[in-house]
Amino acid sequence: xxxxxxxxxxxxxxxxxxxxxxxxxxxxxxxxxxxxxxxxxxxxxxxxxxxxxxxxxxxxxxxxxxxxxxxxxxxxxxxxxxxxxxxxxxxxxxxxxxxxxxxxxxxxxxxxxxxxx
Amino acid sequence: xxxxxxxxxxxxxxxxxxxxxxxxxxxxxxxxxxxxxxxxxxxxxxxxxxxxxxxxxxxxxxxxxxxxxxxxxxxxxxxxxxxxxxxxxxxxxxxxxxxxxxxxxxxxxxxxxxxxx
DNA sequence: CTTTAAATGCAACCTTGTTGCATTTAAAGT
DNA sequence: ACTTTAAATGCAACAAGGTTGCATTTAAAG
Ligand SMILES: [Mn+2]
Ligand SMILES: [Mn+2]
Ligand SMILES: [Zn+2]
Ligand SMILES: [Zn+2]
Numbered sequence: 001x002x003x004x005x006x007x008x009x010x011x012x013x014x015x016x017x018x019x020x021x022x023x024x025x026x027x028x029x030x031x032x033x034x035x036x037x038x039x040x041x042x043x044x045x046x047x048x049x050x051x052x053x054x055x056x057x058x059x060x061x062x063x064x065x066x067x068x069x070x071x072x073x074x075x076x077x078x079x080x081x082x083x084x085x086x087x088x089x090x091x092x093x094x095x096x097x098x099x100x101x102x103x104x105x106x107x108x109x110x111x112x113x114x115x116x117x
Numbered sequence: 118x119x120x121x122x123x124x125x126x127x128x129x130x131x132x133x134x135x136x137x138x139x140x141x142x143x144x145x146x147x148x149x150x151x152x153x154x155x156x157x158x159x160x161x162x163x164x165x166x167x168x169x170x171x172x173x174x175x176x177x178x179x180x181x182x183x184x185x186x187x188x189x190x191x192x193x194x195x196x197x198x199x200x201x202x203x204x205x206x207x208x209x210x211x212x213x214x215x216x217x218x219x220x221x222x223x224x225x226x227x228x229x230x231x232x233x234x
Numbered sequence: 235c236t237t238t239a240a241a242t243g244c245a246a247c248c249t250t251g252t253t254g255c256a257t258t259t260a261a262a263g264t
Numbered sequence: 265a266c267t268t269t270a271a272a273t274g275c276a277a278c279a280a281g282g283t284t285g286c287a288t289t290t291a292a293a294g
Binding site for chain 4: 143144146147150151
């Protein structure tokens, strides 16, 4: 519950390492399990950025458990290194070469975030 | 050189694990170093997918060393699990919320590839 | 108050990737 | 052809991130 509060409170996606620092009393394995459970329950979603860092963010766009569509852009600030869910910036339609059938899109934008600019 | 031939020959992005299987005689550390050197030389580019797997692909769009812009979409087949560079499918322009300044975009599309469909 | 299940912690292990150092291999110089 | 020098390779060791099995705590039901 405390972990969920932290994820809900902060406006960003947090890595296991960051959460571990916040909850230093909690064992790292417990933290892994909590995050895994949240993910499987559809409460949070996992974002693995182009940097390879895994982060977690709460699902805000009241997505039903079934269609757990992750239809928004993520932003990675090159200054503060934070990752934000841009919930209102939806994935664009892409025209791919013939033969390729799209089922999902993951977009991660790099740049300077609102707070750093 | 053999590694570069392999990367050039195959139409996909290959992971270290895959290359290790192909070049079983070569030590895995040597392979890591070769790939790192290629990347720093701007000969190949590294792609870390939403699955967290790191893959390497040759740069084909004769990009100059300076502006090593990675301006194309990557495709991850959910059937054969291969990753392709869609060199001719360029990144779209995105409208982000005010305050966010874009410097780069990474797009990874999931679906069924040309060969699997 | 007792029974039972869930949550936690610990140890051990795996994968991916890096670094230091000794050894091979190959390129230059004489 | 022989020596010198540098680059490339292999090995050991290590570190970060993550998973699994098992014993123990904690808390929920009965
Ligand atoms: Mn998100
Ligand atoms: Mn590419
Ligand atoms: Zn920032
Ligand atoms: Zn395929």
